[in-house]
Amino acid sequence: xxxxxxxxxxxxxxxxxxxxxxxxxxxxxxxxxxxxxxxxxxxxxxxxxxxxxxxxxxxxxxxxxxxxxxxxxxxxxxxxxxxxxxxxxxxxxxxxxxxxxxxxxxxxxxxxxxxxxxxxxxxxxxxxxxxxxxxxxxxxxxxxxxxxxxxxxxxxxxxxxxxxxxxxxxxxxxxxxxxxxxxxxxxxxxxxxxxxxxxxxxxxxxxxxxxxxxxxxxxxxxxxxxxxxxxxxxxxxxxxxxxxxxxxxxxxxxxxxxxxxxxxxxxxxxxxxxxxxxxxxxxxxxxxxxxxxxxxxxxxxxxxxxxxxxxxxxxxxxxxxxxxxxxxxxxxxxxxxxxxxxxxxxxxxxxxxxxxxxxxxxxxxxxxxxxxxxxxxxxxxxxxxxxxxxxxxxxxxxxxxxxxxxxxxxxxxxxxxxxxxxxxxxxxxxxxxxxxxxxxxxxxxxxxxxxxxxxxxxxxxxxxxxxxxxxxxxxxxxxxxxxxxxxxxxxxxxxxxxxxxxxxxxxxxxxxxxxxxxxxxxxxxxxxxxxxxxxxxxxxxxxxxxxxxxxxxxxxxxxxxxxxxxxxxxxxxxxxxxxxxxxxxxxxxxxxxxxxxxxxxxxxxxxxxxxxxxxxxxxxxxxxxxxxxxxxxxxxxxxxxxxxxxxxxxxxxxxxxxxxxxxxxxxxxxxxxxxxxxxxxxxxxxxxxxxxxxxxxxxxxxxxxxxxxxxxxxxxxxxxxxxxxxxxxxxxxxxxxxxxxxxxxxxxxxxxxxxxxxxxxxxxxxxxxxxxxx
Numbered sequence: 001x002x003x004x005x006x007x008x009x010x011x012x013x014x015x016x017x018x019x020x021x022x023x024x025x026x027x028x029x030x031x032x033x034x035x036x037x038x039x040x041x042x043x044x045x046x047x048x049x050x051x052x053x054x055x056x057x058x059x060x061x062x063x064x065x066x067x068x069x070x071x072x073x074x075x076x077x078x079x080x081x082x083x084x085x086x087x088x089x090x091x092x093x094x095x096x097x098x099x100x101x102x103x104x105x106x107x108x109x110x111x112x113x114x115x116x117x118x119x120x121x122x123x124x125x126x127x128x129x130x131x132x133x134x135x136x137x138x139x140x141x142x143x144x145x146x147x148x149x150x151x152x153x154x155x156x157x158x159x160x161x162x163x164x165x166x167x168x169x170x171x172x173x174x175x176x177x178x179x180x181x182x183x184x185x186x187x188x189x190x191x192x193x194x195x196x197x198x199x200x201x202x203x204x205x206x207x208x209x210x211x212x213x214x215x216x217x218x219x220x221x222x223x224x225x226x227x228x229x230x231x232x233x234x235x236x237x238x239x240x241x242x243x244x245x246x247x248x249x250x251x252x253x254x255x256x257x258x259x260x261x262x263x264x265x266x267x268x269x270x271x272x273x274x275x276x277x278x279x280x281x282x283x284x285x286x287x288x289x290x291x292x293x294x295x296x297x298x299x300x301x302x303x304x305x306x307x308x309x310x311x312x313x314x315x316x317x318x319x320x321x322x323x324x325x326x327x328x329x330x331x332x333x334x335x336x337x338x339x340x341x342x343x344x345x346x347x348x349x350x351x352x353x354x355x356x357x358x359x360x361x362x363x364x365x366x367x368x369x370x371x372x373x374x375x376x377x378x379x380x381x382x383x384x385x386x387x388x389x390x391x392x393x394x395x396x397x398x399x400x401x402x403x404x405x406x407x408x409x410x411x412x413x414x415x416x417x418x419x420x421x422x423x424x425x426x427x428x429x430x431x432x433x434x435x436x437x438x439x440x441x442x443x444x445x446x447x448x449x450x451x452x453x454x455x456x457x458x459x460x461x462x463x464x465x466x467x468x469x470x471x472x473x474x475x476x477x478x479x480x481x482x483x484x485x486x487x488x489x490x491x492x493x494x495x496x497x498x499x500x501x502x503x504x505x506x507x508x509x510x511x512x513x514x515x516x517x518x519x520x521x522x523x524x525x526x527x528x529x530x531x532x533x534x535x536x537x538x539x540x541x542x543x544x545x546x547x548x549x550x551x552x553x554x555x556x557x558x559x560x561x562x563x564x565x566x567x568x569x570x571x572x573x574x575x576x577x578x579x580x581x582x583x584x585x586x587x588x589x590x591x592x593x594x595x596x597x598x599x600x601x602x603x604x605x606x607x608x609x610x611x612x613x614x615x616x617x618x619x620x621x622x623x624x625x626x627x628x629x630x631x632x633x634x635x636x637x638x639x640x641x642x643x644x645x646x647x648x649x650x651x652x653x654x655x656x657x658x659x660x661x662x663x664x665x666x667x668x669x670x671x672x673x674x675x676x677x678x679x680x681x682x683x684x685x686x687x688x689x690x691x692x693x694x695x696x697x698x699x700x701x702x703x704x705x706x707x708x709x710x711x712x713x714x715x716x717x718x719x720x721x722x723x724x725x726x727x728x729x730x731x732x733x734x735x736x737x738x739x740x741x742x743x744x745x746x747x748x749x750x751x752x753x754x755x756x757x758x759x760x761x762x763x764x765x766x767x768x769x770x771x772x773x774x
Contacts, residue, residue: 016069016072016073016076016221016223017221017222017223017226018063018069018221018222019069020069020073021064021065021066021069022066022067022069022070022073022074023066024066025066025067025069025070025134025138026070028041028042028066028131028134029131029134029135029138032127032128032131032134032135033131035124036124036125036127036128036131037120037123037124037127038127038131039126039127039128039129039130039131039132039134040123040126040127040130041130042130042131042133042134043130045064045065045066045067045159046159048060048064049061049064049065049159049160049162049163050159050162050163050166052163053162053163053164053166053167054166054167054168054174055168055174055177056167056174056177056178056220057163057164057167057168057177057178057179057216057218057220058160058163058164058167058216058217058218058219058220059178059219059220060163061154061157061160061163061219062198062218062219062220062221062222063219063220063221067134067138067141067153068151068154068198068219071141071145071150071151071153071154071198072150072151072198072221075142075145075146075150076145076150076198078145078146079145079146079148079149079150080146080147080148080149081149081150082147082148082149083148083149083200084148084149084151084152084155084199084200085148085152088152088155088156089155089156089217093156094156094158094161095161097156097157097158097161098158098161098162101133101137101158102158104133105129105130105133108129108132108133109126109129112125112128112129113125113126113129137153137157140153141153141154149198149200150198151198151199154198154199154219155199155217160217164216164217165216167216168214169214169216170211170214173211178220178235179211179212179213179214179218179220179235180193180203180206180212180213180218180220180224180225180233180234180235181206181209181212181213181233181234181235182203182204182206182207182209182212182213182233183207183233183651183652191204192224192227192228193223193224193225193227193228193233194224195227196223196224196226196227197223197224198219198221198223199217199218199219201213201215201217201218203215203218203224203233220235222235260611260612260613260614260655260656260657260660261322261611261655262322262601262603262607262608262611262613263322263323263324263601263617263655263660264599264600264601264603264607264613264614264617265574265575265576265598265599265600265601265617265619266562266572266573266574266601266617267321267324267573267574267575267601267602268295268314268324268572268573269324269646269650269654269655269659269660270572270614270616270644270646270659270660270661270662271644271645271646271647271650271654271659271660271662272314272326272572272573272646272650272654273299273300273301273564273570273571273572273643273645274295274297274298274299274300274312274314274561274571274572274573275297275298275300275307275353275545275546275561275571275572275573276297276298276352276353276354276413276471276546276547276561277295277296277297277546277547277548277559277560277561277573278295278296278297278353278354278355278356278415278473278547278548278559279293279294279295279547279548279549279550279552279557279559280293280294280296280356280358280389280550281293281294281318281550281551281552282294282358282368282389283366283389284317285387285388285389285390290317291317291318292315292316292317292318292389293315293316293317293318293321293550293552294313294314294315294327294356294389294390295313295314295315295324295559295573296311296313296330296354296355296356296370297311297353297354297561297573298311298351298352298353298354298373299311299312299351300569300570300571301645302350302569303569303570303645304569305350305569306350306352306568306569307350307351307352307353307375308350308351309332309334309347309348309349309350309351310329310331310332310348310351311329311330311331311332311351311354311370311372312326312327312328312329312330313327313328313330313389313390313391314326314327315327315389315390318552318553319553321552321602322602322603323655324654326651326654327390327391328390328391329391329392330370330386330390330391330392330393331351331370331372331384331391331392331393332348332351333348333349333351333372333374333379333382333384333395334346334347334348334349336398336403336404337395337398337399337403337404338403340403342376342404349374349375349376349379350374350375350376351372351373351374351375352372352373352374352375352412352413353373353413353414353471353546354370354371354372354373354414355370355371355414355415355416355473356368356369356370356371356389357369357371357416357417357418357424357443358389358418359418359440359443365387366387367385367386367387368385368386368387368388368389368391368393369383369384369385369396369416369443370383370384370385370386370391370393371383371410371414371415371416372384372393373410373412373413373414374406378402378404378405378406379404379405379406380408380410380411380412381397381406381407381408381409381410381411381414381444382395382397382406382408383395383396383397383406383408383410383443383444384396385443396443397442397443397444406444407442407444407445408442408444408445409426409436409444409445409446409452410426410428410444411428411429411430411434412428412429412430412470413428413429413430413470413471413472413546414426414427414428414472415427415428415472415473415474416438416443416474417474417475417476417511419476419511420476422440423437423440423511424437424438424439424440424443424447425437425438425474425511425512426438426444427456427472427473427474427483428472429456429459429468429470429472430469430470431459431460431461431468431469431470432454432455432459432462432468433455433456433457433459433468433472433485434452434453434454434455434456435452435453435456435511435512435513436450436451436452436453437450437511437512453512453513456483456512456513456515457483457485457506457513457515457517460488464517465517466487466504466506466515466517467487467488467489467490467504468485468486468487469485469486469487469488469500470485470486470500470544470546471484471485471486471503471544471545471546471547472484472485473485473546473547473548474511475548475549475550476511477580477582477590478582478584479509479582479584479585479588480507480508480509480582480584480588480590481507481508481509481510481511482505482506482507482518482549482590482592483505483506483507483508483515484503484504484505484521484547484548484549485503485504485505485506486500486502486503486504486544486545486546487500487502487503487504487520488500489502494523494527494535495527495534495535496525496527496535496536496537497541497542499525499541499542499543500542500543500544500545501523501524501525501540501542501543501544501545502520502521502522502523502524502525502545503520503521503522503545503546503547503558503560504517504518504519504520504521505518505519505521505549505590505592506518507589507590509586509587509588516589518590518591518592519592519594520594521549521558521578521592521594521595522545522547522558522560522576522594522595522597523594523597524539524540524543524545524560524561524562524563524597525537525538525539525540525541525542525597526538526539526597526619526620528620531710531711531713531714536622536626537626538597538619538620538621538622538674539562539563539597539619539620539621540562540563540621540627540629540634541626541627541628541629541634542629543562543563543568543571543629544568545560545561545562546560546561547559547560547561549578549580549592551580555577555604556577556578556579556580556592557575557576557577557578557595557602558575558576558578558592558595559573559574559575560574560575560576561573561574562574563634564616564640564641564642564643564662565634565640565641565642565643566633566634566635566636566640566643567632567633567634568631568632568633569632570643574597574601575601575602576595576596576597576598577595577604578592578593578594578595579591579592579593580592580593596676597619598619598676598677599613599617599618599619599675599676599677600676600677601617605679605747606677606678606679606746606747607675607677607678607679608678608679609678609679609680609683609688609770609771610682610683610770610771610772611770612657612768612769612770613675613768613769613770614657614660614661614662614767614768615661615662615663615664615673615766615767615768615769616641616660616661616662616663616664617675618639618641618664618673618674618675619674619675619676620672620673620674620675620676620710620749620751621638621639621640621641621664621671621672621673621674622638622639622671622672623636623637623638623639623666623668623670623671624637624638624668624669624670624671624759625637625638627640636666637666637668638666638667638668638670638671638672639664639665639666639667639668639671639672639673639754640664640665640666641662641663641664641665642662642663642664642665643662644661644662644663646659646660647659657768661767661768663695663765663766663767664765664766665762665765665766666762667752667754667762667763667764667765667766668754668756668759668760668761668762668763669701669754669755669756669757669758669759669763670754670755670759671753671754672710672751672752672753672754673751673752673754673766674710674749674750674751674752675749675750675751676749677747677748677749678747678748678749678750678771679746679747680741680744680745680746680747680748681745681746683741683744683771683773684742684744684745685742685745686741686742686773686774687738687739687740687741687742687774688739688741688771688772688773688774689736689737689738689739689771689772689773689774690705690720690722690736690737690739690769690770690771691734691735691736691769691770691771691772692722692734692735692736692737692752692766692768692769693732693733693734693766693767693768693769694732694733694735694764694765694766694767695730695731695732695733695764695765695767696724696725696728696729696730696733696763696764697730697761697762697763697764697765698726698728698730698761699724699726699756699758699761699762699763699764700724700725700726700756700757700758701724701754701755701756701757701758701763702721702722702723702724702754702755702756703721703722703724703752703753703754703755703763703764704718704720704721704752704753704754704755705718705719705720705721705722705737705739705750705751705752705753706718706719706750706751706752706753707719707741707744707748707749707750707751708748708749709749709751710751710753716751719739719740719741719744720737720738720739720740721737722735722736722737724756724763724764732767738774739771739774741771752766
C-alpha cells in the first residue's frame with residue numbers, strides 16, 4: 001500500500017454515536033447576529049469542558065460540544081480525511097493558540113466593549129466579543145475540515161488544549177472517569193479504531209492496559225468501540241475494578257461448567273460460521289520454532305447469502321487442538337489501487353472460498369499469498385500477500401492500466417500450490433475443472449509458454465467417475481499430488497440420491513495430471529442405516545461442502561463444513577480423523593480412508609461425559625420423515641440445529657456456554673438427536689444422572705436416552721427416560737434422569753429419542769447437557 005492509499009484510509013461515513021447537537025451552533029451564530037447578548041452563552045462551552053475534564057477528560061468535546069458535533073455529523077461527509085498536520089498537535093503551537101485566542105479576547109474586551117454605558121449595551125458588547133471569536137474560530141475550523149480532517153481544529157482548540165492539560169492521566173483515576181479499554185487479545189491488525197477516530201489517535205496501542213486509553217486528547221466518543229470488528233474494545237464509565245475485570249475476563253475466563261473445555265464438533269465456537277476451511281500448519285511468527293494450525297475459510301456473516309465481506313483466520317497450536325484462537329480479520333477490499341472506494345457507501349467485495357500458499361525466499365524470508373475468491377467482476381483473480389500467516393494481507397496484482405481490476409486467471413474456488421522446485425500451480429472451476437502453471441513473479445498469471453489445462457478431471461456433466469463440481473484443493477504427500485474437491489455423487493450411489501455434499505480425491509504423479517480417482521473422504525450426509533437396514537442421511541440430506549486434508553502431529557484429518565438452520569447460509573467448520581497411505585514411485589496408489597461424521601472433533605478418544613456440552617454438537621438429526629432440500633432452503637420435519645450468532649462478548653469469551661448454545665429445535669415425535677461418541681471409561685461401573693437443559697414447548701411426551709443405537713432391535717439399550725408434561729413452564733429448565741450406565745465403558749454413542757401422541761408439535765428445545773455420578 002503506497003502513501004497515497006494510506007492517506008485516504010479513513011472511514012469518512014462511519015456512524016457517530018449520540019445526539020444531533022450541531023443545530024445549537026448554527027442557531028447560536030444566527031441568533032447572535034441579531035441579539036449579541038446571546039454570545040455570552042459561549043461561556044458554557046468554555047467553562048464546561050475544562051471543569052468536566054477534571055474527572056472525565058475531554059468527554060465534553062466528544063459528547064456535548066455543538067461545534068465538534070457539527071464536524072462529526074455534517075462536515076465529515078465532505079472532508080478529504082487527510083492526516084492532521086503534526087505541528088498543530090505540538091505543545092508549543094497549542095500554547096501559542098491559547099495565548100493568542102485569550103489575547104484576542106482581552107484586546108476586544110478592552111477596546112470594543114462600551115463599559116461606560118453599562119446595562120444592556122455593555123452586556124451586548126461583551127456578548128458580541130464572544131460571538132465574534134466563536135464565529136471566527138468556527139470558520140477556521142470549517143476551512144481546515146475541507147483541507148485536512150473534520151476535527152483538525154479540535155487538535156489545537158484552546159479549550160480542548162486546557163482540558164487535555166487538566167485531564168487525569170495516571171492512577172488512581174477518578175470514580176466516574178471514562179476511558180476506552182482494549183483487551184490484550186486485540187491483534188492490532190485491522191486498526192479500524194484508528195481509522196474512525198476523529199482525532200486520528202491509536203487506541204489499540206493501549207491493549208491490555210488496566211487503566212485504559214489515557215491519551216489526553218481522547219474524546220470518549222465511542223466510535224472506536226463501534227468500529228472494532230472483534231468487539232474487544234469497551235467505553236466504560238465504571239470503577240477501575242470493573243474495567244480490570246473486563247480485561248482479565250477476556251484472557252482468563254473462569255474455568256467452570258459454563259466454559260466449554262472440549263468443544264467437540266464443530267471445533268470452532270458455535271457462533272462462528274467458517275465454511276470452506278483450508279487447513280495449513282505454519283510457523284508461529286510470534287514464536288519461531290513453534291507451529292500452529294491456521295484455518296482459512298469464507299465467513300458466513302451475510303446471513304441471507306453465502307459468505308461475507310471479510311475473511312478471518314483462526315489458529316491453534318499443534319500440541320493442543322482443543323482451543324482455537326481468533327486471529328482477526330485478515331482481508332477486506334473496498335478500495336481500488338488508488339485508494340478510492342469502489343462504491344459511494346464504501347461497501348467491500350463479497351469473498352468466497354479462499355486458499356493460501358507460502359513462498360520461502362533463498363534468504364529464508366516468507367511471503368504468504370492469499371487467494372480470497374473475490375466475487376466482483378474484474379477482481380475474480382485477486383491475490384493478496386503478507387509476511388505473516390495471520391495477515392493482514394494487501395492486494396498485490398492490481399492491473400497497471402485499470403485501478404479497479406486485477407490481473408490473473410483464477411476464478412471460482414481457487415487453489416494454489418508451490419512445489420518443492422519452486423514452480424507454482426493454480427486450480428479452479430465450477431462444474432468444470434481448470435488448472436495451469438503460474439508465473440512465479442506474479443503468482444496469478446499463466447507462465448509464459450504454457451497453457452490453461454481445461455477439464456483437468458471430468459466435470460459434473462461429463463463422463464467418468466470423477467464428477468467434479470467445485471471446491472478445488474491441492475496437497476502434495478511424499479511424491480504424490482492429491483487433488484481434493486466437491487463431487488456430485490451418482491443417483492443411487494451409496495443408496496442415496498445424488499448430492500454434492502461430499503469431498504472426494506484424485507491423485508497423480510504430476511501436478512497437472514493425469515489423475516486417478518481415489519474415492520470419498522467425507523460425506524456430509526452422515527450415512528447410516530435405519531431400523532430396517534435402509535441407508536439414510538442422519539445429518540442434512542444435501543448441501544455443499546468444501547475443505548481439505550492436513551497432517552497435524554502425525555495424525556491426518558479432513559476438514560469440511562456442515563449446514564445449520566433452514567438454508568445454506570450458516571455453515572460451520574467440522575473435522576474428522578482419517579488415514580492416508582502412499583505407495584511411492586511411478587504409478588503408486590494413494591489411499592485415504594473415509595472420515596466419520598461425529599461429535600468428537602479433535603477429541604479422538606471420545607468426549608468426556610462429565611463435561612457440559614452444547615446440544616448443537618449433535619451429529620445425528622433425523623425426524624419422522626426426511627428433511628427436504630430445495631436450494632438453498634431446507635424444510636425440517638424433525639430435529640435440526642438453529643443458526644445463532646452468539647452475543648456481544650463472542651470474542652472475549654469465545655467458548656463460554658452462553659455463546660455456544662445453538663439450540664436443537666423442532667424435536668417432534670419420531671425425531672432422534674445423536675452424539676458420537678462419549679468415553680465412559682472413567683465412569684465404568686457406576687450409574688450416572690443426565691442433566692439436560694431444555695425449554696418445554698407445551699407438549700407431553702418422553703425422551704428416551706439410548707446407548708449405541710436409537711433402536712433396541714439394532715443393539716441399542718435404553719438407559720433412562722425424561723418425562724415432559726404439557727403444563728411445564730416454557731422457560732429453560734434443567735431436568736435430570738437416573739441412567740443405568742454401570743455397564744458402559746469405552747466409547748459409546750448416545751441418542752435422545754422423542755416420543756409423543758402429539759405428532760406434529762415440537763416437545764422441547766434442547767440447550768446443553770452433562771452427565772454426573774448418581
